[in-house]
Amino acid sequence: METFRPRHTGFCFGVRDALALTSTALDQSGDAAALGQVVHNSRALEALEARGLRQIQELPREGSIPVVVTAHGATPELFEDARRHGLQIVDTTCPLVRRVQRHAQEMAEQDMPVVIVGHAHHQEVAGVAGWAGSAQGREVTVISSLEEADALPYRERRGIVCQSTFPQPLFREIAERVAGRSGELEVRDTTCPVVNQRQREALAGLLDQVDVVVVVGGRNSANTLALAQTCAARLPTHHVESAAELRPEWFEKGQRVGVTSGTSTPGWVVDEVEAACRDL
Template identity: 40%
Template sequence: MRVELAAVYGFCPGVRRAVAMVEAHLRGRGALSTLGAIVHNAQVVEELARKGARVVEDLSEVREGAVAVTAHGAGPGVYEEIRRRGLHLVDTTCPIVRRAQEAAHRLSEEGFTVLIYGEAAHPEVGGLLAWTGGRGLATLDPQEAGRVQGPRLALISQTTKDAEAFWEFAQAVTWESRGRLRELRALDTTCPETGRRYRAAQDLAQRVQAIFVVGSRNSANTRRLAEVVRATGVQTHFIESADEIRPDDLAGLSAVGVTAGASTPDEAVRAVLARLRELGGEP
């Protein structure tokens, strides 16, 4: 049985950078709090906790020391409070999220109402909204554009959304807003990394009979990756760890593939490859 790894899989550069920054702080300066989980993966969070990184949901839970902002970023109020309280900041905001925040801020300063294509409850979107200074709203429904007050509207996207879906949204908003707006601007702030994992998995699906998608069940990006794989028609197994692979899953197969979401660490993928080798797989 042949085992093939997707050409692009696992940690994206933004998450890899965030974990490395937190680990460097833990090694050099000791314990810190992180404002939310640094990555949506229970094993990585547990490992970091063992080394001294405590997850908090709110700054009020941090009395002293260092605090890390995650790759999803945070609003300007969070930075102000960290500065005012004299806490040490470890800012792991992904540079691609930072660009979206800058766009949200600049467009709102220029007088646009900023409509964010994304989920209002997502931490990254919360940060983007905060950067609009109260002149933004977030939605996935183009009809919401009807709620926008004022003649100028700007559209940006949550970074992990699909670029094509964002442009479809922009097209629908344009239609919904006809005759009401004087100016409409759309800025694609999506991140190419998510799409790269999808395309590599679709490509892999053409050469194998089954794909193991490795990642945490609480990771939205891994769940979506599993959906993309399933839609190709290939046999799909969404697993959190190597020990979920049963010999029966491989019965009669001559080629299987492996991919992983943007929040899945390399060790989890290595463990899956080792388990497949144990069960007769070869690279």
């Protein structure tokens, strides 16, 4: 099978740097605990676990083991809590997620109700809501659809930010609807340029060249799911986490296969999937 791959696949710089910081902590301490998944890929996670990384859901009350805040970030309350308990934090928040947090914080400081466009249960969104002052009782609303935008109460003035990996075209549409529910709306487009570029590369090149697409990435990776949705709107698309999941019956003889990936997928996993597609 002939394969095509866009220019950018594999880790984004945010995940790559987060992994490097985690790796350094493991080298220095021999073990570390991550608040959630440092990378949405089981084999990359297993490699870190073999070196002493474990996953936790809540901040420990005490202990000397370094605690990793993942690239998705965390609330200011969590950092404060860690400081009070004398914990060592390894902050790997991606600078582009930090940018979303800063915008939300600035808006809250100007007494604006803040709308976050994103998925309510996502770790990044929970962190951004914290920076927008949700724990201090400020008005922070998370929405992800046009219907939810239309249902917002009218406000004289408000601000809107976006989960970094949310699809930019839908964010723009939602922001327009929210403007209709607001006297004055401050829009900060905080979508991630790396994710936007992958979406653009899929739409502008890859989908015109191929018959079927394989998107490689974790099933709980928001940007991988969004990329798979974009591709599936135009072509038969299969979302896999590794080469072992590929099924020969998905492909017909002579088809051209596009292989792309989310930003938390290691390049070597994409290489393996592409090689397996070629061998089909």
